[in-house]
Amino acid sequence: MKNFFAILGGMGTLATEAFVQLLNERTPNHSDQDYLNYLLINHATVPDRTAFILGKSNENPATKLKEDLIQYTPLQPNFFVLTCNTAHHFYDELTSVTSVPILHMPRLAVKAILAKFGRDDRPVRVGVLATEGTIQSKVYEKELLAHQEIDVVIPPMEIQTQVTNLIYRDIKENNFLNEELYFSILEKMIKEHACDVLLLGCTELSLMEEVTKQTLYPVVDAQSELVDETIRLALEARD
Incomplete structure (x- = not known):
């Protein structure tokens, strides 16, 4: 297979499924052959990123992620897509073991915030949910x-x-999409903390956004921006 990319997911699996579904939905298509070529690596047993960063676990997730990159780099994908926001904490470490570019989801999200919500009169207040x-x-x-x-x-x-x-109790542990809690969080950040826009920096929050398709509160969904960039680059490579 030529002109393909590799999705490094599984952190968590439901969120990775949501990414792939959104990717396929947004890809312009009229036939089977119009969809994108990609390899999905659903590495569900990567140790918890947050637990390691907070010092609650000695299992370094970067070790497993680097092993994945080393394993799949010889297949020569055009680029890697890292679907876990928290895993970007290890971004520089990960790029050191592969010659293949890794898309940077946080940078894509910040670029989108400036393009969609930038102001001339004052800085835009961005609430970070992650x-x-x-x-x-x-x-x-x-x-x-x-x-x-x-x-x-x-x-x-x-x-x-x-x-x-x-993220953890409802979605990861119980597969429960708690819409009431999600909307409550958005409302408090916008109304009580005067945010102009909320940055969804977790794939489980991206899943909530896709399921609810809410329009009450302004958000930039990092995963959504990553999907769009993935499609753009994949179609560009096809041409």
Whole structure:
């Protein structure tokens, strides 16, 4: 197979399924041959990224991810797609073991925020919704603060606990898409913390956005931006 890309997923599996479904839905097609060529690596047993970053586990997920990159690089995909937001904490380490480009989801999301919500009169206030690991490692905060046009709003502990419960307790552990909790989190960040837009920096939150298809609150879904860039690059390579 030529002109294909590799999706490094499984973190978690439901979120990876949502990514692939969205990828296929958005790909312009009129026949089987119009869909994209890709390899899906659903590595579900990669150790928990947040647990390692927070010091609650000694199992370094980067070890397994680097093994995957080393294993699949010889197949010569055009690029790798890393669907886990928190795994971008290890991005520089991962790029060191492969000559194949790895798309950077946080940078794509920040680019979309500036394009869609940038203001001339004042910085845009961006609320970051993500796992505790992503928040603690500042994966998104670093990318956002690189731009003077952005003010970053990190959720207070009360809301972060709700985000964690939604991601882990509800979705990962019980396969329960808790729409009521999701909408409550969005509302609090917009109304109580004066956010102009919310950055969804976790694939489980992306799953919630795709399922609810809500339009009440302004969001930039990092996974959605990654899907669009993946399609753009794949179609470009096909031409």
